[in-house]
Amino acid sequence: MLTAKTKILCIIGHPIDHSLSVIMHNAAIQKIELDYRYIAFNVFPNDLSNAIDGLKSLNIKGASITIPHKISVMKYLDIIEPMAEMIGAINTIKNEDGILIGRNTDGEGFLKSVKESGYNIKNKKVVLFGAGGAARACAFYLAKEVDKITIINRSDARMNDLISKLNSNYSISIKGINLSKKEEIKKEIADSDMLVNTTPVGMYPKVNVSPVNPLWLHPNLFVVDLIYSPIHTKLLQDASSIGCNVLSGxxxxxxxxxxAFEWWTGFSPDKKLMKQVVIAELEKLK
Ligand SMILES: NC(=O)c1ccc[n+]([C@@H]2O[C@H](COP(=O)([O-])OP(=O)(O)OC[C@H]3O[C@@H](n4cnc5c(N)ncnc54)[C@H](OP(=O)(O)O)[C@@H]3O)[C@@H](O)[C@H]2O)c1
Known part of the structure; x- marks a missing residue:
């Protein structure tokens, strides 16, 4: 039951109508009978500063931050966790007695899902498509364990920026290839163990495209797509059809x-239930 003591968590983004976080977190809250509610706020970029002030004045305990605010929100926070500072973006805020702390759980979540799949990333060579926010989060966590990361991106500026940030923090081999250099990309993939798509290419509703030419794939690749809508993207379907192990977002x-849930509440949510409600919601899009 909602009472005057109920603690509020939220997601801030723009647009926000299709966020799965509301369903996922409220299912977890309900299951363990916590006195919390998780709600969505559609916040325009111009209103972000006021919205973040509002977290303090309304004593909102925690917030997820999504597109387009993951970078711009950082300047309004009191503390940024070191890894999020390195990545240059946050996706979660905790309100600790009026102090707003920013953290990035995307990279941690990515690495955990790869490990849960049973794939051993130690000393592997990885090709990463994209150099945006999600790519940065994943690359910083991958770089702790793999031997080589090759970033493939449409624009050189974002790619070079990510490469230089990775190079100043890690001693593994890091290189970049522009998306237009097809032959180089083909060779790089042939020599790699793992391929990760962090671009939105293939995302609902434009589901019939892939960021990777299927002819470049080989059965020894472990292929990960960060996209979760659809669950089985064209890239994952192409990869599965030639025998690759694949993992969705x-x-x-x-x-x-x-x-984020554990950080905000101190309780472990029911993971199976969260997955079940998310998949049920995604199935509705089919
Ligand atoms: N599974 C999860 O929990 C999770 C979490 C976060 C994000 N994601 C997914 O990850 C994807 C990227 O999110 P983001 O926050 O990193 O976005 P972002 O910051 O906007 O970065 C997008 C990246 O994709 C590239 N890109 C965009 N459109 C492209 C196209 N048509 N062809 C080639 N490259 C293109 C961009 O290249 P340029 O640099 O040249 O613009 C950039 O490198 C989205 O699909 C999002 O849903 C999933």
Missing amino acids: VGMLINQGII
Whole structure:
């Protein structure tokens, strides 16, 4: 029951109508009978500063931050966790007695989902498509364990920025290839163990496209797509059809949410239930 003591968690983004976090977190809250509610706020970029002030004045205990605010919100926070500072973006805020702390659970959630799949990333060579916010979060966590990361991106500026940030923090081999250099990409994939798509190419509703030419794939690749809508993207279907092991973005979505939930409430949510409600919602889009 909602009472005057009920604690509020929220998600701030724009647009926000299709967020799965509301369903996922409220299902978890209800299951363990916590006196919390998780709600969505559609906040325009111009209103972000006021909305973040509102977290303090309304004593909102925690917030998920999504597109387009993951970077711009950082300047309004009191503390940024070191890994989020390195990544240059946050997706979660905790309100600790009026002090707003920013953290990035995307990379942690990604790495956890890869490990849960049973794939051993130690010393592997990884090709990463994209150099945006999600790519940065994943790359910083991958770089702790793999031997080599090759970033493939449409624009050189974002790619070079990510490469230089990775190089100043890790000593593994990091290189970049522009998306237009097809032959180079093909060779790089042939020599790699794992391929990760962090671009939105293939995301609902444009589901019939893939960021990777299917002819570049080989059966020894472990292929991960951060996209969760659809669950089985064209890239994952192409990869499965030639015998690759594949992983969708659903696991990352659930895990980043679980890490946030535990941080805010101190309780472990029911992961199976969270996955079940998210998948049920995604199935409705078919
Ligand atoms: N599973 C999860 O929990 C989870 C979490 C976070 C994000 N994601 C997914 O990850 C994807 C990216 O999110 P983001 O926050 O990183 O977005 P972002 O910051 O906007 O970055 C997008 C990246 O994709 C590239 N890109 C965009 N459109 C492209 C196209 N048509 N062809 C080639 N490259 C293109 C961009 O290249 P340029 O640099 O050249 O613009 C950029 O590198 C989204 O699909 C999102 O849903 C999933």
